Amino acid sequence: MIKKILITVVIVALFFSGCKKDGSVGPQAGRDDGAFAVYENNFLEGLWKLNPDWATTAGYHKYDSLLFVPDDKSRDKMVNYAKLQLDSLSRFDITTLNDANKIDYQVMQNEMQKTEWSIQQLKAYQWDPTSYNVTRTFAYILNEHYAPLAKRLRNFYQKMSNIPAYYKEAEKQIKNPVAELTALAVEQHLGGLSIFEKDYEDSLKKSNIPAAEQQQMTDKAHASAEVIKGFAEWLKALKNDRPRSFRLGKDLYDAKFKYEIQSESSPQQMYNAAIERMKYIHREMVQVSKKLWPKYFGTKPLPVDSLDMVARVIDTISSNHVSPGDFQSAIENTLPKLTAFVRAKNLVTLDPTRPLLVRKEPGYMAGVAGASMSAPGAYDKEGNSYFNVGSLGGWPAEKAESYLREYNHYTMQILCIHEAIPGHYVQLVYANKAPSLVKSIFGNSAMIEGWAVYSEEMMMENGYSDEPEMKLMWYKWHLRAVCNAILDYKVHNENMPKQDAMKLLTGDGFQQQAEADGKWKRVTESSVQLDSYFAGYKEIIELREAYKKKMGDKYKLKDFNEKFLSYGSAPIRYIKEAMLAKEVTPGG
Structure with missing residues (x-):
């Protein structure tokens, strides 16, 4: 069961006079937390009957033996289900629900609206063959x-x-x-x-x-x-003389951003904020690079172009990296160091019972990101967490060198912070501990990626390294999140050509060519997901400042982090509402 089900006989009787077998809620349903908890269970059970593959990867194994044919009939069933659930949700008075259930209500409502839109408007099943894997x-x-x-x-x-x-x-x-x-x-x-x-x-x-x-x-x-x-x-x-463009276009992009990011800001506002953030980071990088210049270039005159100076310092530092065959083992060796630091600084409680396994990226995941985290499904609380590492095997020497310069001695550590500790791995462990399955199943990408980006900055703020090289490389790494948002918006909304994208990534973003090539590939194979890094980071930082102001002398960083994580992978806008309310009741 999803919630505590110590429900009174009266509530149970009320609910079952109004809750139907298909998960919908009739006019007599009880409009309170007890009835809503039962409704959530029925909602999910109905969803899994229509999506056995999703059920399996979420850790719900009742339908593991089923594979549904993806035809028009199956999509019609899903649209009808979404409409039914939207109607059922409308029969609850959201103002009577506790914070945890309010968030679940909004998450479920958004998911059903997104389902309708995806099938009827986006229609990726027609133009995205990867959806059939x-x-x-x-x-x-x-x-x-x-x-x-x-x-x-x-x-x-x-x-x-x-x-x-x-x-x-x-x-x-x-x-x-x-x-x-x-x-x-x-x-x-x-x-x-x-x-x-x-x-x-x-x-x-x-x-x-x-x-x-x-x-x-x-x-x-x-x-x-x-x-x-x-x-x-x-x-x-397949003969395909007139393929659909990978560019989503403004209308579809805006709608997808609304459903997937669930931000208080519009795509245009988020893009504008990313542009301003890039200007700020550039100013900071110039200051650090000026201090490092004599160490690496002696009395050589500073370049006239300040960003050229930054690029030259970064390029020199980037030569400090492991060999291709040692990349995965270097990641494995970094994780204990991060664990020790997080515990020493008391940033967030780590769970030693939830192991993290580093593995070579499986072949069926190939082609989108060089490193990623795979967490256990929402129902598989005891499942494994995997740090997936892309292999450099078979790469030409020049490409491998470019990749390793991007993931050099410093940025490889930040990669491990982002993907593992205290980034994705830690956040997803907390999400799987939260009572609410809904927030875990429909995890918000901006919250998940935003936490990982925020955790990088948090580690730097708390003195993870006093080397100016690390500070400069963190700025460079942070620019990836910023450039992701700019790139995704410009490519899918404004038809940014590849040559301009490369200039943004290798110039303004100081990325190695291999990284920029990979990011271009990624923006042609996805949309909106690249926005989630900066969007989530921005909203978490803003929430932390507001929460610090609210708590005054009682504010503690660890308390903020753990309270924030206690809400599971919910959209930040809803976590914000709960955390800044006068009476805060963490849940789910």
Whole structure:
């Protein structure tokens, strides 16, 4: 159950006279926290029936063996469900709910509105072939240990039955796809083949399933691999003379920003704030670089262009980096140092029972980011947290050198702060501890990414390093979040050409060419997500200042951090309302 269900008999009777099997709420439903808690459970159960793949990765395993064909009928069911839930939500009086339930109400309402808009307006199922990749869910079933191995392997087997129909329908639905997303879909599908060609069979050998049954299961896995391979080949051969542009356009961009970022600011306002932030960071970088210049360049005259001076200092410092083969081990060795610092400075309580595993980025995740965090599903409280690290294996020496200069001795530490401690890993551990499943399942990207960016600055503020080199490199790293917001807005709203994007990233952002190339690839394969870093950071900093003013002499940084994290991965605007209210009741 999602909430405490010590509900009185009267409330239960009231609720069940008005709550229907489909999760909707009738006119007699009780309009209070008890009834709302029961409604949330029905809401999620109805959602999982329509989205078994999402249910699996959220840690809800009742429907693991199901794979639905992504046809018009399934989308119509989802739209109808969204409309039904919006109607049901409207029957609750939000003013009677506690803070935790108010936030859940707003999160659920936004999710259902986004669902309608995504299916009826965005229509990514027509132009984004990456939306049809089933491999991630199969990998989750195979790799996570939430149930006995034999049970998971049999669910995997049953789920494979619909793979041929799934991809046959995908080929019908795809029309004039985005070329960049088509290439990414091919890469990801081929990258995930080992799940069916090798990993499944290896797991079967470790199980107690009879040999004859194992052979059947292996045969189906190999057949499934052929279907997936066939879909990738179909995408490669697809004649697409007039592909849809990867650029979203203003109307779709504004709507997507509204639903995904859920900010109090508009995209234009956030863009303007990013431009001002970049100017401020540039001024700070100039001051630090002037102090470092004699150390690295002696009596050599300062360049006339101050940003050129900054670039030259950064370029010199960036030569201090690990070798390609040591990149992952260097990350593993950095994490204990970060843990010790966070504890010594009492920034936030860390949970030693929740291990963080560093691993090579799985093939089915390839192509979007060089490093990422995979947290356990909302229902899998005991699941693993993974720090995914992109491999440099097979890279040309020049490209690998460029990448490692970007992730040099200093910025690699900031990467670990962002992805792990006290960034994503810590925030997501807190989110999974929060009582509310809704905030965890529908995690707000701006809150999640914003916390990671905020945590970088917090570490620097508290003296993580007294080296001016680290300060300069943090400014450079921070510019990534700022440039992300500028880039995403300009590319998708104003048709910024690649050459101007490269100038922004390598010039104003001081990024290495490999990093800039990767970011251009990312902005062609995603939209709005790149806004989440700066948008979330900006709103958290503003909230912290407001909260500090509210608390006065009672303010403590650790208290702010833990109170903020206690609300789960909710939109910052709603956390702000709760934290700045006269009577603060953290929840969910």
